[in-house]
Amino acid sequence: MARRLPVYLVLDTSGSMHGEPISAVETGVQTLVSALRQDPYALETAYLSVITFDSSAKQMVPLTELTAFQAPTFTASGTTALGDALRLVAQKIDSEVAKTTAEVKGDWKPLVFIMTDGEPTDHWQNGLAEFRKQKVGMTICCAAGQGADTNVLKQISEIVVQLDTADSATIKAFFKWVSASVSTSSQKVESGINLEKVGELPPPPPEVNIVV
Numbered sequence: 413m414a415r416r417l418p419v420y421l422v423l424d425t426s427g428s429m430h431g432e433p434i435s436a437v438e439t440g441v442q443t444l445v446s447a448l449r450q451d452p453y454a455l456e457t458a459y460l461s462v463i464t465f466d467s468s469a470k471q472m473v474p475l476t477e478l479t480a481f482q483a484p485t486f487t488a489s490g491t492t493a494l495g496d497a498l499r500l501v502a503q504k505i506d507s508e509v510a511k512t513t514a515e516v517k518g519d520w521k522p523l524v525f526i527m528t529d530g531e532p533t534d535h536w537q538n539g540l541a542e543f544r545k546q547k548v549g550m551t552i553c554c555a556a557g558q559g560a561d562t563n564v565l566k567q568i569s570e571i572v573v574q575l576d577t578a579d580s581a582t583i584k585a586f587f588k589w590v591s592a593s594v595s596t597s598s599q600k601v602e603s604g605i606n607l608e609k610v611g612e613l614p615p616p617p618p619e620v621n622i623v624v
Contacts, residue, residue: 440587495539
C-alpha cells in the first residue's frame, strides 16, 4: 500500500459566509482538485477530506483519492463552532490516517488547512486540546477577511494567513496557493521529506498575507 499524504480542508460555512464567500469556497475546492489532478505527484499521494463547521462540524467528504473525489455543495448558516471542527479533525485523523508501526510505514503526516471568516462561538480551546494530540505535518489557518480573530488562529498554528477581503478573487487565490502547497508537499514526501515550516511552501500570492 503506497503511503498517502492526507489533506484536510476545514471550512467555515457559518451564516456570515453567505453569498459570494461561500460560492467562492465551493469554486475554490473545485479549482484545487482540478489543479491537483494535473500533478502526477499529487495524484499518486494526496488524499482529500472536507470538513465544514457552522453551528456544529461535519465531515462532508471522507479521506478520498483525487480521482474519486467529488466536490461537495456548501450552504452558509448558523454560528462558528471552530472547537467542534478541531475535535472532528482530530477524530478523523485518528481513524482515517494509517499509523506507522514497527512492521509498516503509515501515511505521511497530514496537512490541515483551516479557513474561517469569524470568531469561534464555542469552547474552541477544548477542541484544540484534542487536535494537539494528533501528529500533523503542517496546519495552516486562513483568516478570510477582517472579521476573523487571528489571535485565536495563532494558538492553533504558527502559520496564519489573512485575506484582506472574503471575495471570490481573493478566496480563489488562496485555494490556488493551497493546491500549490499540496503539490510541493507531494513532491517532497515522495523524496522522503516531511514539511514542517511555511518557508518550505510556495510563496503566497499578493492577496494572501502571512500574519507574523
